[in-house]
Each structure stands twice: as C-alpha cells, then as structure tokens.
Amino acid sequence: MKKYILTGTLAALLTLGGLSVPALAGPEDVVVENAWSRASIGMNRPGAAYMTIRNTGDEPVTLIGLTTPLAMMPEIHETKTNAEGVSSMSPAGEIVIAPGESIALEPGGLHAMLMRLQEPMTEGDTFPLTLLFDDGGEVTVEVPILGIAARGPED
Amino acid sequence: MRRRAILGYGAAGVGAVALMLFVGWWQVDGPGGPEPVGQRPVALTEMDFRLTDHEGNAVGPETLIGRPTMAFFGFTYCPDVCPTTLSDISGWLDDLGDEADEMNVVFITVDPERDTVETMAEYVGYFHPAIRGWTGPEEQIARVADGFRATYERVPTESGDYTMNHSASVFLFAASGRFVTMIDYHEPREFAVPKIRRALEEETEGAT
Known part of the structure; x- marks a missing residue:
C-alpha cells in the first residue's frame, strides 16, 4: 500500500506557482502536470480536459475513473482515427501507468471527457478533477479553463 | 453426335465460367460492388x-x-x-x-x-x-x-x-x-x- 499524504497546503502553494509547476499529487507517486481544458458553449455539449499523468513510484498505478463537481459523467475517452481518416471516440477503460512512465491526455488521443456538465465551462475559471486509482488512492487536480480555440496548456 | 454433345457441354462450360467472372466483377469492381473507401474526392x-x-x-x-x-x-x-x-x-x-x-x-x-x-x-x-x-x-x-x-x-x-x-x-x-x-x-x-x-x-x- 502506498503512502498518502495530505496535500492541501502543498496543493495551494503549487497552484499559486502556476501551470508550469507540477500540479497537486495526492498519492505521492502520481504527479499530474499541464492540466488544461477548453471553455464550453453552454452546458449541452460535453467538455474535454487534458493533462500528463506521471507515475514516479516503483509500482504500476491503475487509473480507474474520474469525478468532478463540474460534470455528472466524467470518463477517460480515447479518440482513434482509422486508415480511412475516420475519427471515433470510445471509453478508454482502466489505464495502467508503469513505474517511471507517464500517459498524456492530449487532443486527438486520450482525454477526460466531461459529459453532462452541471455548469458552463468559462474561460479563466478552474475546476477540480479527481483521478481515482484502483488501490483507493485519489489525486485531485485544479484544471484551468482556457479559450475554446486553445491548443495546449500554454495557450 | 457424341462429339457435338461434348462441344455443347464445352460451350455451356465456357458460358458458365464467363457468367461467374461477370458476376464476380459486378460484385467486386462493377456497379454492384461496395463503395471503395479511401478514394479521392471528386472535383x-x-x-x-x-x-x-x-x-x-x-x-x-x-x-x-x-x-x-x-x-x-x-x-x-x-x-x-x-x-x-x-x-x-x-x-x-x-x-x-x-x-x-x-x-x-x-x-x-x-x-x-x-x-x-x-x-x-x-x-x-x-x-x-x-x-x-x-x-x-x-x-x-x-x-x-x-x-x-x-x-x-x-x-x-x-x-x-x-x-x-x-x-x-x-x-x-x-x-x-x-x-x-x-x-x-x-x-x-x-x-x-x-x-x-x-x-x-x-x-x-x-x-x-
């Protein structure tokens, strides 16, 4: 069982540090970096959030789900584009991150799909997104909401 | 007589093969075939x-x-x-x-x-x-x-x-x-x- 530490103060400090600083890690082995999302038009459309999730520990970690007060059905989805250039999206299921490895949630690949928004995603705001791991561990990251046309965390 | 019959069978056979080829072409490449994917758009x-x-x-x-x-x-x-x-x-x-x-x-x-x-x-x-x-x-x-x-x-x-x-x-x-x-x-x-x-x-x- 991995150690979990209270990160409230640390989290607040890191948030003040801005985007370039690795964001709040709950289970100490998991580091979430460069989280961002796009503003939504209203609440009817699903939103998407992106980030890099790094496992700095010695054991694999398994990401099993997401929760956020922003959306009733947050889920990791994957966009795939086939040989004919047709794109489709489907739930990605559990994601295992090997020790020392990271996974990228980025446009056109894995993304946190935010279905059934409870409020519009407004540029300049942030929202908390909690990553759930199979050992009961959780990591909450504060995700900045950028413009609709944003291309990456630096936009 | 016998020879004619053989010729007849032969002609029928050739006809059958030709028909099979035609049906094959129709279904695969011809108008009856599925729309090929990955084609170039028309002008x-x-x-x-x-x-x-x-x-x-x-x-x-x-x-x-x-x-x-x-x-x-x-x-x-x-x-x-x-x-x-x-x-x-x-x-x-x-x-x-x-x-x-x-x-x-x-x-x-x-x-x-x-x-x-x-x-x-x-x-x-x-x-x-x-x-x-x-x-x-x-x-x-x-x-x-x-x-x-x-x-x-x-x-x-x-x-x-x-x-x-x-x-x-x-x-x-x-x-x-x-x-x-x-x-x-x-x-x-x-x-x-x-x-x-x-x-x-x-x-x-x-x-x-």
Missing part, C-alpha cells in the same frame, strides 16, 4: 449540393470555385477532434497571413439535427474569421460527403446522447475545383502549411 465542379452558411446565405460547390478551398467535416458537439482541427486550421491561417485571405475555409457539419445556422454562427465565431460554417438538410449533407468520399455515422453514447464518427481529414481543392490533397488528422503540423501553399500555387499555375 468540386462535379459535386451537387445545396447548403446554408452561418450567415444564412445559400451555398453550394460553385460558391467555392475561383479560389482555393480548405474544407473539413465535424460537428459542434464534438469535444476533442473538432475544436482541435478548428484551432489547428486557425493556426495555419495565421501562419499563412495575407495568403489566407485568398482561400475559402469551410467547416461542414455532419450533425445538422443539432447544428443549425445559428449554432454554426456562434461556434465558428470562436475561431479564425475566415472559417465559414455550412449546414443543411441531412440528405444534402449526405451528398456533400458522397462527393468528398467522406463518411460519417451517428453513434449513441452511454450518457443517452449521441456522438458522430466522421472523416477528420482536411481537404484541399485548387481554385479550379480540382482536388489537390488532404491533411490527415495526425499529420505533423509542419506538413500542413506547405500542403496548403501547394493548393494556393496550383491556382497560379492554372491561370498562366
């Missing part, structure tokens, strides 16, 4: 469809003739691929600078049920001002996709909604309406702008 001059742009103007393939065209399919309820493509295109247009003013840039919805003219107007307003949003009746969208050899499909989601699978490539046409090339979704960014320039240059070559 804009050979397309026929009626749509409405996000300002309410009636548009069709002829609207695009005379200037090079960049066109792609998507829908405004698309959380990942479509805003990414629209942002990419906005970036390419910024890179092209003044040259971009000479192009048609058209975002065609594959989800006309939700993407009304007003919806398209609001959505394209968030991206590069050169981008036009086109929508129209479902059967007209089907005709556009047919001309582009593009595909789209409505897929229900667990949340009780639906999403659309669709061709995510960006199509480039010369000012003459001839198809030039396409930019695939995962193609490195640095390939895109030279490809767009090729479509722009084809216009000048055609003019001289």
